[in-house]
Amino acid sequence: MIKYVDEFRRHDLAQKLSAAIKKESDPQRQYNLMEFCGGHTHAIFRYGVQDLMPENVKFVHGPGCPVCVLPIGRIDNAIQLTQQHDVILCTYGDLMRVPASGRKSLLKVKAEGSDVRMVYSTQDALKIARENPAKEVVFFAIGFETTTPPTAVAIKQAQKEGLKNFSVFCNHVLTPAAIQNILESPEVREMSSVVIDGFFGPSHVSSIIGSQPYEFFAEEFQKPVVIAGFEPLDVMQSALMLIRQINNGQHEVENEYTRVVSREGNQKAQALVAEVMELRRNFEWRGLGMVPYSALQIKQSYADFDAEKRFDVPQIHASDIKGCECPRILRGVKKPTDCKLFGTVCTPENPMGSCMVSSEGACAAYWSYGRFRQTNNSSVEAKPVKSEPVKSDPEEMTSAELTHDELKGTTSCQ
Amino acid sequence: MPINMKRFPVRLNLRDGTVDMTHGSGGHAMAQLIEELFFKHLDNDLLRQANDQAAFDVPAGRMVMSTDGHVISPLFFPGGDIGSLSVHGTVNDVAMSGAKPLYLSAGFILEEGFSLSELERIVISMSEAAEKAGVPVVTGDTKVVEKGKGDGIFITTTGVGVVPDGVNISGNRAEPGDTILVSGTMGDHGVAIMSSRENLEFETTIQSDSAALHTLIADMVAAVPDIHCLRDPTRGGLATTLNELAQQSDVGMKLYETMIPVNSAVSAACELLGLDPLYVANEGKLICICKQQDSEKLLKIMQAHPLGKDAAIVGEVIEDDNGFVQMETSFGGSRVVDWLAGEQLPRIC
Numbered sequence: 189m190i191k192y193v194d195e196f197r198r199h200d201l202a203q204k205l206s207a208a209i210k211k212e213s214d215p216q217r218q219y220n221l222m223e224f225c226g227g228h229t230h231a232i233f234r235y236g237v238q239d240l241m242p243e244n245v246k247f248v249h250g251p252g253c254p255v256c257v258l259p260i261g262r263i264d265n266a267i268q269l270t271q272q273h274d275v276i277l278c279t280y281g282d283l284m285r286v287p288a289s290g291r292k293s294l295l296k297v298k299a300e301g302s303d304v305r306m307v308y309s310t311q312d313a314l315k316i317a318r319e320n321p322a323k324e325v326v327f328f329a330i331g332f333e334t335t336t337p338p339t340a341v342a343i344k345q346a347q348k349e350g351l352k353n354f355s356v357f358c359n360h361v362l363t364p365a366a367i368q369n370i371l372e373s374p375e376v377r378e379m380s381s382v383v384i385d386g387f388f389g390p391s392h393v394s395s396i397i398g399s400q401p402y403e404f405f406a407e408e409f410q411k412p413v414v415i416a417g418f419e420p421l422d423v424m425q426s427a428l429m430l431i432r433q434i435n436n437g438q439h440e441v442e443n444e445y446t447r448v449v450s451r452e453g454n455q456k457a458q459a460l461v462a463e464v465m466e467l468r469r470n471f472e473w474r475g476l477g478m479v480p481y482s483a484l485q486i487k488q489s490y491a492d493f494d495a496e497k498r499f500d501v502p503q504i505h506a507s508d509i510k511g512c513e514c515p516r517i518l519r520g521v522k523k524p525t526d527c528k529l530f531g532t533v534c535t536p537e538n539p540m541g542s543c544m545v546s547s548e549g550a551c552a553a554y555w556s557y558g559r560f561r562q563t564n565n566s567s568v569e570a571k572p573v574k575s576e577p578v579k580s581d582p583e584e585m586t587s588a589e590l591t592h593d594e595l596k597g598t599t600s601c602q
Numbered sequence: 603m604p605i606n607m608k609r610f611p612v613r614l615n616l617r618d619g620t621v622d623m624t625h626g627s628g629g630h631a632m633a634q635l636i637e638e639l640f641f642k643h644l645d646n647d648l649l650r651q652a653n654d655q656a657a658f659d660v661p662a663g664r665m666v667m668s669t670d671g672h673v674i675s676p677l678f679f680p681g682g683d684i685g686s687l688s689v690h691g692t693v694n695d696v697a698m699s700g701a702k703p704l705y706l707s708a709g710f711i712l713e714e715g716f717s718l719s720e721l722e723r724i725v726i727s728m729s730e731a732a733e734k735a736g737v738p739v740v741t742g743d744t745k746v747v748e749k750g751k752g753d754g755i756f757i758t759t760t761g762v763g764v765v766p767d768g769v770n771i772s773g774n775r776a777e778p779g780d781t782i783l784v785s786g787t788m789g790d791h792g793v794a795i796m797s798s799r800e801n802l803e804f805e806t807t808i809q810s811d812s813a814a815l816h817t818l819i820a821d822m823v824a825a826v827p828d829i830h831c832l833r834d835p836t837r838g839g840l841a842t843t844l845n846e847l848a849q850q851s852d853v854g855m856k857l858y859e860t861m862i863p864v865n866s867a868v869s870a871a872c873e874l875l876g877l878d879p880l881y882v883a884n885e886g887k888l889i890c891i892c893k894q895q896d897s898e899k900l901l902k903i904m905q906a907h908p909l910g911k912d913a914a915i916v917g918e919v920i921e922d923d924n925g926f927v928q929m930e931t932s933f934g935g936s937r938v939v940d941w942l943a944g945e946q947l948p949r950i951c
Binding site: 197198199202203206233235237239420535547552555557558559 | 870926930932933936938940
């Protein structure tokens, strides 16, 4: 049973943090804080965190939604696997509706007869392979460093069991490479059309890779990074930590999510991944283009379980739908509301771009949770319910932020 | 040896027999299935007339009629099965108009090879639910489809009922200033179904809330005849149902997350599965929208009924040209509570 979740969503603590952020942020300047992860984007919208921030502290939504950054060509590849090679394709649910070329999606080809199965874990895919020895079963692996170890485990397990009909279509990508790519992009570095003052570092990803990999670009690009948990109080506490660093001209890697993340990360998981997978020379990201050494592929020693070696998987460069701003939204250059398709032809029911598909995508979050902010209907003011008035005593405020000890000792159960 | 003159000399094998194509052919085998299974358990005078229709007198007044197909998977789940669900679902749809439900019909689509023992279990469960609700199944139909063309069993039920004078409950009557109530905890049914899905079994004590709500509604209507809207938040949950009502009435809504009752085991399961309890189906809960001055009285009436003991006021109807359902989060921010996009849990009822 899950405990210690509500503790990270407490209204009274949120109010205290809100007051502290307001007090410490400099009203003369703007703070643009990019959350890399879709998990943060989702938390910010779902809990209405922006409402608790001063006007000059803005969240910029980054590319950290694995569904959103997967290029269309890779979905086309998956569809080809089901249609041309008659495989059972196992996939996580949120990939089902991602638009592919020619107005197709895995959901549509499933309706047309392709054998696409929604699974909740790699173990489900292995089970399907065991139960269908006469069919080829391919697991459509996507995700950042968090979901990579289970894929590696599944490959090792398949080898141990001698499962001849199981393979993995590997699309695992790496976070630090993507953050670096954003910081090196001309928009950020030279043209300054996007000003990013600091980063919320990923939480679950960092539980695997640790906080160390961020140290290089905090130093190189002189931007502070705070590894933040996925609960709304984590986001607010981390925003406060970022604001303090920015005010002091610091650019360090700090760890708010100490209850899970260490500097070194989970070395056992890292070793497991290193045994089965290796860096890809190049991988295409939606929104970022080709990013060198930003993804993983299955090692030659496990080639039997690599769908790309087992089947003919051509490199497809499919272009995005005309007018779709996903690529720019993923880099924080544009907001979802800057896209002409947003809410007109592109909605969660009928997504044109990937950011509208996953609930972690910026467009879906804007549309599903935040679109009332775009209307003029500002008469609907939030009425505090069962809440304590915000303390006005400055003594109280200076001690308002949560200490690490307050957040430590509890378990993250996501 | 004397010749066995019974109509069906060999009894239906309800222990290990299965449905075959003859059970839907209109011939002797079908007659036996009806006699030894459906009539036996769903027995009542109108059904025993054995016509292709049931004939009955109707009281004067406004009648309502509703129909509902049931395709749930799995067929048996904690707290119910497709049989009881097919009674509750339609009784509730009729009752949400404020009507007293009177009679049900049931159409069965059976897949060749479906076990007769499971069919009997389902029909017994239907009969118990109908008996408890006091709403008999008075006519029915059975069809059989070839193996692979169905999924065991689908049941469609239709219900009729009569609305008391002076009651006018409709989805287009929500007005700014009205109060929104729910009759209990949200999301129990959907999580109970999820917990028993083949590829997702997890241990939970959550039971489906599947129940017939007409006696609760009768108490509510007796106390406050001028209830504006009633609806059961089934597929799409509270969030989607409120969006439907907001659109029908051309109003907005404002919810307060802290006031929405959710069982802690349900919220824990939703956390794990990445679901939002506001979008998870219910089968024994209702949403009520009434004038603000009637709300406290209704709340007390609901809480006094066993099916409404966890009833709560959860929000209010507001003016909004965009028809948004908004929520003040427990965290202190606000957000839209949108229509369900896509399919959160397929085949939930």
